[in-house]
Amino acid sequence: MSIENFLQQNPVKIVVPGQYILPNWYDPKGKLRTFACRTNHMSPYRMIVDVPVVGRVGSSLTSYFREFGNLDGHITDTKRGGFLLEFELSVAQRGRLANKLAWLEEKLKDPSIPELRKGGARIVPINPHSTITLADGTGHECFIIDMSIDGVAVSALLQPPIGMPLAVGACIGRVVRHFTTGFAVKFVEKQKLLDLDRVIVRSPRPVLVSENRNPGLVLPDRAMRPQPIALAG
Numbered sequence: 533m534s535i536e537n538f539l540q541q542n543p544v545k546i547v548v549p550g551q552y553i554l555p556n557w558y559d560p561k562g563k564l565r566t567f568a569c570r571t572n573h574m575s576p577y578r579m580i581v582d583v584p585v586v587g588r589v590g591s592s593l594t595s596y597f598r599e600f601g602n603l604d605g606h607i608t609d610t611k612r613g614g615f616l617l618e619f620e621l622s623v624a625q626r627g628r629l630a631n632k633l634a635w636l637e638e639k640l641k642d643p644s645i646p647e648l649r650k651g652g653a654r655i656v657p658i659n660p661h662s663t664i665t666l667a668d669g670t671g672h673e674c675f676i677i678d679m680s681i682d683g684v685a686v687s688a689l690l691q692p693p694i695g696m697p698l699a700v701g702a703c704i705g706r707v708v709r710h711f712t713t714g715f716a717v718k719f720v721e722k723q724k725l726l727d728l729d730r731v732i733v734r735s736p737r738p739v740l741v742s743e744n745r746n747p748g749l750v751l752p753d754r755a756m757r758p759q760p761i762a763l764a765g
Contacts, residue, residue, distance in 0.1 A: 533608055535609045535616045538616055541575065544573065545572070546571055546573070546574055547571060547572070548570060548574075548598075548599050549570045550600075551566050551568055551569060551595065551712070552567055552594065554593050555591060555592060557587075565585075565689075566713050567584050567687050567713055569583045570660060572614060576626045577618070579617055580614055580615070580616055581595070581614055581615060582614045582661070582675070583615065584661075584687045585689050586614065589607050590606060592605070592606045595617065599636060603621075606618055613660075613675075654678045655679050657733050659733050661675060661676070662674055662675075662732060664698055666692075672689065672690045674700065681722045681723045681724070681728070683717050684705075684717050685711075685715075686700060686716075691710075700732055702732070703723060703731050704720050706718055
């Protein structure tokens with residue numbers, strides 16, 4: 533099924549964070565990469581997922597969402613920054629998922645409301661896709677997990693080392709922590725809360741990803757690279 537046809541079936545529009553593993557995508561140590569993701573539209577049979585790495589039509593994958601547990605399936609269609617996952621579920625599993633979706637639809641009347649956590653506001657952007665720019669001006673697509681006035685949590689094909697200076701959107705910072713699905717960047721300067729969407733969430737430039745699936749740093753085509761930026765340190 534295509535994404536267009538799926539949307540015509542009026543699936544539940546729901547935003548739930550999760551993670552997924554694509555086959556044959558490895559980190560520099562040879563381990564399968566785990567990426568962050570979140571649901572976009574969902575039914576008991578399939579879902580559209582916003583992701584940092586799209587994968588290929590026909591690829592099987594494993595995903596996990598705290599609200600739903602493991603959801604395995606295969607990709608039937610793709611779009612920029614997302615794909616349609618066809619579930620591989622038993623009748624009983626599908627029934628439980630349908631009940632859970634009905635409950636969440638009632639609970640989450642407005643999924644675009646920012647998520648607030650103790651210890652400071654951590655905002656989940658409506659549009660999760662942005663761009664990382666390295667000190668030499670090379671750009672990489674990324675997925676914003678959440679953000680605050682102090683920094684941002686990112687999932688991407690790129691795995692920069694701790695301490696590396698870079699920009700997420702227009703905000704300059706340094707990588708301060710790695711975690712299972714990505715890394716955290718602390719901004720050089722605190723941002724204004726109301727400006728976060730504007731300065732962090734930027735439409736990604738087209739990036740040509742290498743077919744090498746153990747890529748380290750993946751550079752876009754030279755003609756598409758932005759100009760170098762000045763990063764302190």
